[in-house]
Amino acid sequence: MKTKILVTGGTGYIGSHTVVELQNAGYEVIIIDNLSNSTIEVLDGIEKITNKRPIFIQMDLNDKVGLQQVFSSHADIKGIIHFAASKAVGESVYKPLLYYRNNIVTLLNLLDLMPEAGVEGIVFSSSCTVYGQPDILPVTEDAPIKPALSPYGNSKQINEEIIRDTIYAGLPFKSIILRYFNPIGAHPSAEIGELPNGVPQNLVPFITQTAMGIRQELSVFGDDYNTPDGSCIRDYIHVVDLAKAHVTAIDRLLTNKSEERLEIFNLGTGIGVSVLELLSTFEKETGVKVPYKIVERREGDIEQVWADPKHANEVLGWTAKESVGSTLLSAWNWQKRLRERGIQ
Helix, strand or coil, X not given: CCCEEXXXXXXXXXXHXXXXXXXXXXXXXXXXXXXXXXXXXXXXXXXXXXXXXXXXXXXXXXXXXXXXXHHHHCCCEEEEEECCCCCCHHHHHHCHHHHHXXXXXXXXXXXHHHHHHCCXXXXXXEEHHHHCCCCCCCECCCCCCCCCCCHHHHHHHHHHHHHHHHHHCCCCCEEEEEEECEEECXXXXXXXXXXXXXXXXXXXXXXXXXXXXXCCCEEEECCCCCCCCCCCEECEEEHHHHHHHHHHHHHHHHCCCCCCCEEEEEECCCCCEEHHHHHHHHHHHHCCCCCEEEECCCXXXXXXXXXXXXXXXXXXXXXXXXCHHHHHHHHHHHHHHHHHCCCC
């Protein structure tokens, strides 16, 4: 019998790519998603890539009774990968209660029900935002946690503390916290990719939509930061590389490869790329010009951050493999596929 994994937010951007990698690795996947920032058609893409359609349950994780019924119906769930959360930094500043409800209560419900359901481990989707603006670059897992610059970042910090306290209290499961840097790109098949509802909150889909003519121009938030070209610097990682790290993490939890009950890993490439550099690389890879304008800084944005991925490389046994150029090209191929389908 295949090991069964629950993936919350599994029709979302990172979630869907992780479901593909889990199924390709031989796991059976159950997805819970409320489709607040994804579409049901994502399941078609997953099925085309893997020749298997995951079990799908449309539900909000704030519904604890409904979640309990899921665990009752699927008593053999061994692990959870928890993606489901609201994720736009800018939006969180103006809708803090939405972010705290969606990002914290949902985790509490999962952790509360895991012991009685016999779930052995949970991989938590965290973020480099917990480091704030780091004092030292690149960022290691030992870097101090800074006061959050947004409710989104604060929700990730709080969730990490909740998991740490829960593990310390002796509850019978393990956890791996994965702190992402900036996932971009799409599956090489162009069957799944990043498809936000409405106006994109993330940079790369806004770039590809602008290049396609869907958006008039891209807004670059600030060119007066203390960086070589004045724009913010991030560590951009291919979403498929990121998805594979989750498979490695769930393998590690369920096969007891570590005696530690809680582990934390940074997931990044170790290379910092500015917004303007990213734009230039996109144009070189695709041959398409992207109109843009410089606007005021955006509240909650960090000036520059990139990972030291050594711990993940050596201990988790995972390494980011794709270049920024190939990753951006995959995002553009996904955008062209959407146009072919008449979606955008």
